[in-house]
Amino acid sequence: MLLAIGCYQPQRLPPPGAIQYGPDSATQNLLIPTVPPPSVAPLSIPPEKSFAWPADVPLKAWRYIVLHHTASKTGDVAGIHAEHQQRKDAGGNPWRGIGYHFVIGNGDGMPDGAIEPTFRWRDQSSGAHAGVGLYNDYGVGICLIGNFEETPPTARQVESVKRLVAALKGTCGIETNGVVRHGDVKATECPGKFFPFGEVATTPAEVAGRRPRPPAW
Numbered sequence: 592m593l594l595a596i597g598c599y600q601p602q603r604l605p606p607p608g609a610i611q612y613g614p615d616s617a618t619q620n621l622l623i624p625t626v627p628p629p630s631v632a633p634l635s636i637p638p639e640k641s642f643a644w645p646a647d648v649p650l651k652a653w654r655y656i657v658l659h660h661t662a663s664k665t666g667d668v669a670g671i672h673a674e675h676q677q678r679k680d681a682g683g684n685p686w687r688g689i690g691y692h693f694v695i696g697n698g699d700g701m702p703d704g705a706i707e708p709t710f711r712w713r714d715q716s717s718g719a720h721a722g723v724g725l726y727n728d729y730g731v732g733i734c735l736i737g738n739f740e741e742t743p744p745t746a747r748q749v750e751s752v753k754r755l756v757a758a759l760k761g762t763c764g765i766e767t768n769g770v771v772r773h774g775d776v777k778a779t780e781c782p783g784k785f786f787p788f789g790e791v792a793t794t795p796a797e798v799a800g801r802r803p804r805p806p807a808w
């Protein structure tokens with residue numbers, strides 16, 4: 592049974608920190624943010640660990656990675672997809688389905704550490720995960736199965752999210768200060784106090800341009 596997928600409990604709203612907005616962001620929330628331009632990252636991860644997931648279309652100019660948990664003990668892409676299809680946006684239009692771009696399993700519903708891209712990554716469409724237009728439009732939404740207010744993610748989940756963040760940084764030119772927790776941009780505890788954010792956000796960029804390779808599990 593799928594319970595409490597999503598993470599919108601208003602609990603706190605810390606300042607966005609390093610995230611800076613364009614000068615007109617008070618009136619337009621879809622401006623490209625003033626995150627520093629992409630830099631050429633050094634090859635700091637051995638090539639044999641490099642991987643990426645191909646999309647069906649050219650990659651969008653992503654500038655953020657927004658990290659989430661499901662706030663549930665179990666879950667998979669199909670279950671979240673079905674649940675999100677029941678939601679409607681502010682205009683009353685139904686969501687197209689799962690709002691995230693990637694989901695990482697915890698061994699309960701999906702294999703532990705498995706990274707599964709969704710249709711939003713394949714067609715490079717905006718997410719429906721942040722609750723903030725800027726981060727939905729320019730942020731890659733990654734959701735880990737689990738409730739990290741109660742327990743930490745599994746070791747394989749941490750390894751996988753670091754590999755995914757490294758690949759996205761390298762491939763999309765996303766800077767470390769563009770990696771944020773959901774709770775950094777909206778009033779929510781997501782992804783939970785046990786999520787190892789510093790370790791994940793600071794993982795070095797993987798060199799861009801490598802051929803895609805599936806995860807080892």
Ligand SMILES: [Zn+2]
Binds near residue numbers: 781
């Ligand atoms: Zn969230």
